[in-house]
Amino acid sequence: xxxxxxxxxxxxxxxxxxxxxxxxxxxxxxxxxxxxxxxxxxxxxxxxxxxxxxxxxxxxxxxxxxxxxxxxxxxxxxxxxxxxxxxxxxxxxxxxxxxxxxxxxxxxxxxxxxxxxxxxxxxxxxxxxxxxxxxxxxxxxxxxxxxxxxxxxxxxxxxxxxxxxxxxxxxxxxxxxxxxxxxxxxxxxxxxxxxxxxxxxxxxxxxxxxxxxxxxxxxxxxxxxxxxxxxxxxxxxxxxxxxxxxxxxxxxxxxxxxxxxxxxxxxxxxxxxxxxxxxxxxxxxxxxxxxxxxxxxxxxxxxxxxxxxxxxxxxxxxxxxxxxxxxxxxxxxxxxxxxxxxxxxxxxxxxxxxxxxxxxxxxxxxxxxxxxxxxxxxxxxxxxxxxxxxxxxxxxxxxxxxxxxxxxxxxxxxxxxxxxxxxxxxxxxxxxxxxxxxxxxxxxxxxxxxxxxxxxxxxxxxxxxxxxxxxxxxxxxxxxxxxxxxxxxxxxxxxxxxxxxxxxxxxxxxxxxxxxxxxxxxxxxxxxxxxxxxxxxxxxxxxxxxxxxxxxxxxxxxxxxxxxxxxxxxxx
Numbered sequence: 001x002x003x004x005x006x007x008x009x010x011x012x013x014x015x016x017x018x019x020x021x022x023x024x025x026x027x028x029x030x031x032x033x034x035x036x037x038x039x040x041x042x043x044x045x046x047x048x049x050x051x052x053x054x055x056x057x058x059x060x061x062x063x064x065x066x067x068x069x070x071x072x073x074x075x076x077x078x079x080x081x082x083x084x085x086x087x088x089x090x091x092x093x094x095x096x097x098x099x100x101x102x103x104x105x106x107x108x109x110x111x112x113x114x115x116x117x118x119x120x121x122x123x124x125x126x127x128x129x130x131x132x133x134x135x136x137x138x139x140x141x142x143x144x145x146x147x148x149x150x151x152x153x154x155x156x157x158x159x160x161x162x163x164x165x166x167x168x169x170x171x172x173x174x175x176x177x178x179x180x181x182x183x184x185x186x187x188x189x190x191x192x193x194x195x196x197x198x199x200x201x202x203x204x205x206x207x208x209x210x211x212x213x214x215x216x217x218x219x220x221x222x223x224x225x226x227x228x229x230x231x232x233x234x235x236x237x238x239x240x241x242x243x244x245x246x247x248x249x250x251x252x253x254x255x256x257x258x259x260x261x262x263x264x265x266x267x268x269x270x271x272x273x274x275x276x277x278x279x280x281x282x283x284x285x286x287x288x289x290x291x292x293x294x295x296x297x298x299x300x301x302x303x304x305x306x307x308x309x310x311x312x313x314x315x316x317x318x319x320x321x322x323x324x325x326x327x328x329x330x331x332x333x334x335x336x337x338x339x340x341x342x343x344x345x346x347x348x349x350x351x352x353x354x355x356x357x358x359x360x361x362x363x364x365x366x367x368x369x370x371x372x373x374x375x376x377x378x379x380x381x382x383x384x385x386x387x388x389x390x391x392x393x394x395x396x397x398x399x400x401x402x403x404x405x406x407x408x409x410x411x412x413x414x415x416x417x418x419x420x421x422x423x424x425x426x427x428x429x430x431x432x433x434x435x436x437x438x439x440x441x442x443x444x445x446x447x448x449x450x451x452x453x454x455x456x457x458x459x460x461x462x463x464x465x466x467x468x469x470x471x472x473x474x475x476x477x478x479x480x481x482x483x484x485x486x487x488x489x490x491x492x493x494x495x496x497x498x499x500x501x502x503x504x505x506x507x508x509x510x511x512x513x514x515x516x517x518x519x520x521x522x523x524x525x526x527x528x529x530x531x532x533x534x535x536x537x538x539x540x541x542x543x544x545x546x547x548x549x550x551x552x553x554x555x556x557x558x559x560x561x562x563x564x565x566x567x568x569x570x571x572x
Contacts, residue, residue, distance in 0.1 A: 007027075011053065014035070055496050069123065088150030105167050123527070135563060192490060232261075257290070347401070429471055
């Protein structure tokens with residue numbers, strides 16, 4: 001036979017969790033045609049001897065809702081072997097939306113996901129109103145990888161209730177009936193499911209609670225009925241992190257999912273120190289699944305936190321009055337001012353004011369770690385700002401201030417807010433082995449000035465399977481966790497495995513050369529906005545629907561990515 005593409009002689013890690021094996025992969029018409037020893041010719045062949053051949057990775061927790069409209073590149077995700085992303089998470093997005101509510105949804109997204117309002121105003125054409133029209137807008141644009149979308153709760157609520165929805169008034173039975181009908185409509189148009197948030201830290205750009213915070217369960221139940229009216233779908237949920245335990249937060253939502261017979265996935269993390277409440281969440285997951293439910297907790301494979309620095313949204317002094325007086329200066333001028341002893345003394349002596357909840361956390365000295373020349377996401381305790389300050393005999397404020405000025409002010413630091421229990425990822429590693437856990441929370445397309453977590457697939461390959469001191473994860477399990485498992489949770493059963501009939505989304509990887517670079521800042525957002533970006537070495541080729549979208553870390557001209565409408569059946 002003549003094929004479109006044959007990958008020759010690679011070590012195939014097929015996504016099933018089984019042992020890797022050497023073989024060929026043939027592609028025809030955007031699908032995998034054969035795996036094993038492939039005879040025949042191809043329009044193009046890739047020599048993969050000594051390299052890994054894996055399924056394309058699937059990230060089920062992103063926020064590319066805007067970027068998928070204004071850009072044809074879903075980076076950073078597509079730079080790290082991801083070939084399918086799911087957006088609309090946390091119940092935030094841009095549809096459905098009436099023209100008079102554009103500013104309200106921009107305010108929600110600006111606050112929750114750190115996307116500047118000016119970027120959204122410049123980048124969103126708003127050539128849609130309903131959710132089906134938004135999907136059509138996505139479908140009409142070309143991009144490098146596939147996108148799929150949840151129906152987000154905040155836009156739905158505002159669309160139905162207007163100002164009452166923004167102000168979090170209780171929905172009426174008439175409101176809930178409309179939401180149910182619109183949920184059915186969205187699912188029939190191609191939504192994967194429905195997403196909501198009750199996280200207190202999720203605030204609007206004005207600092208107010210988002211439209212879905214504290215909303216009654218009966219509203220979510222009505223929307224779940226709408227999903228079932230169209231044949232079902234996935235529920236995605238961001239719970240608050242309660243001091244008293246998870247039962248009151250997760251229990252009612254799990255009960256709705258169990259009653260409606262719908263799968264549900266929610267975000268979960270572990271504390272860095274102190275009493276741990278995550279076991280309560282796991283217990284609830286086990287109880288629900290034992291009763292016939294389909295619940296998965298999304299766990300992130302490295303510390304949950306922020307990247308902070310003088311060029312970014314947050315740094316330890318961003319809320320200090322004297323710093324705010326010079327914050328508008330170009331970086332070089334600001335650094336020159338900050339190097340003046342009297343300016344330093346003034347700034348580090350001040351108490352910070354109030355700001356975004358995430359920004360306020362940028363002074364937790366025990367959990368702030370300077371990035372060096374390498375992106376170290378499991379640094380030793382001795383590298384924290386607190387430990388470094390003690391070693392120097394100075395205050396943490398003094399040490400943090402000096403480190404911000406490194407590299408002429410371009411220095412960045414990691415703030416580990418969670419998942420770093422006792423300065424180790426051991427606990428996260430234990431949780432990743434569980435069948436009821438799935439990798440998530442890459443957050444690509446959001447937190448442009450705070451986070452660059454969409455690079456976690458490279459971190460998995462480099463740190464967890466190769467470089468980590470102590471317990472590691474086998475390459476077969478890691479690939480399964482990055483591809484087949486999230487694809488199954490999302491209901492995208494046509495991808496995530498290297499098997500005949502499956503979508504030809506693949507990676508060819510030089511495992512020995514895989515290296516995650518330190519984040520950098522690029523200015524490619526609408527209106528000249530800036531964002532964090534992160535690149536990697538070791539990805540020889542990333543393939544979507546049989547077309548090579550990137551080679552040796554550089555994008556090609558191929559844009560085969562499409563909108564995935566709804567759940568996809570397993571190939572026959």
